[in-house]
Amino acid sequence: MQVRHDVLFHALHADGLLMLANCWDAGSARIVAATGAKALATSSAAVAWSHGFADGSTLPRDLLMASVKGIVRASSLPLTVDAEDGYSDDPAQAAALAGELIDAGVVGINIEDGNGTPELLADKIRAIRAVADARGVNLFINARADVYLRGIDASERVQETIRRAALYEAAGASGLFVPAMVAEDDIATVIKATRLPLNVMVRDGVPPLARLVQLGVRRLSAGSAISEAMFGCVDALSRQFLDSGKVNEAGLPRMGYGALNSLMAQ
Template identity: 35%
Template sequence: MTDIGAAFRALHKPGDPFILANAWDAGSARMLAALGAQAIGTSSAAHAFTLGRPDMGHVSRDEALAHAQTLVSAVNIPVSGDFENGFGEAPDTCAETVRLAAETGLAGISIEDTALPADAPYDRDLATDRIRAAVSAARALPRDFILCARADGVMNGHYDMPEAIARIQAFEQAGADCVYIPLPPTFDDIATICQSVNVPVNVLVAGKFTSHLRLQYAKAGVARLSLGSALARATHRVIHDAAKKMFTDGDFSGLMPSISGSEIDALLK
């Protein structure tokens, strides 16, 4: 049987980034895989949207695990879980989350340093201990499992880039397989991040970072490009704009252009 974790690890090549295509249900996962995705990611925000909830700490671990298992069952490529803060503050909780995630068939997960449901970060030492415990649990598994450690305080406005880099360096020392500083201030910061560690770096392609090409990320040394909830938000933009036209002006033009049902059917088979 193929080691899905090992297959996922092999995709992480600094300077040759693959796209971790974040899906939100079985259908979107299958479409993305049929269109060329090499790996699928869950998205905590996009999943929350499907449940009619906001982002940031509003989905339980059991719900996230069940959702992940749905996506794993839908495709034949690696799936990585966006598991927020590991669903608890204690390092032991993060370790348990890794073990449960592996049981669903996930190839890896990411764990952030945010003390959800607030957006403030954990103390750096505690954040590092949490990653160390998660890594220890991953290494004890009977197969490979990729642990990505996130430093979210720049994105959330709670610490600066030097602190973020100090954190990912500590996460690397704790054994993280991949590190991640979502939405740094500038594109040039990405190369600095990649040069600051010796493990693969994930970059979130959202907002202003969508204006850069994969080749530019490759030159910066990136190994993995995730979409987060960006693709889900793009679909919600279509719903928003079409619905406003319909309900405000009785104008249905926002429903076009669309993709045909037969095209969708072919991708889902």
């Protein structure tokens, strides 16, 4: 009997380190899936940039849903979607978006406190959990605490992260995401203080994989790093072409036409 994707996605956080090479559309999802990934995740920045919008809840929801549906069509792997702040300060609207994502086949979301209060995010999580429960889906709600991104005093970051973790867990969160937290002592302290599986993001200073496993981190996200590199290649090669009439990708990896076309035809 095939395991439900929501059950599988939760299980992937129970042991070891789940690594998510964030994608942004159906094509990038197919490439990531072909590398042997166990699940797929979107990056809100990468999805927004792929449509010509800035990151930060500026992407129209219909374009977000178009990207999500394309990814679901292209891959059978469990998918979690970065829903930013739910695209609304209204918990009911954030929950309605989560319902649309569930209906499209999504089994996990990231939702952040960002510029809002932790109490507002807790309200959103409660509303989203109710919508997911009504659909009979154990949605993995990854609560993103932006403590390290919002200028909170360094001496207060760990305790504030722990406070928010407790608040979000009580509201129905499944996991805790703390981008920009890289110090081993901070990571270890937070892991000991919460039952939520901890998600960290690739960033300068993040401990190596083996150490993350030792510390008990359960999820590592690439975030926007892969898309930043990809768009950097587009920029460099486009400038080169306009300057010289050539595309010399020396030093850059390349997937040939045949390989790409074959992959996309699956």
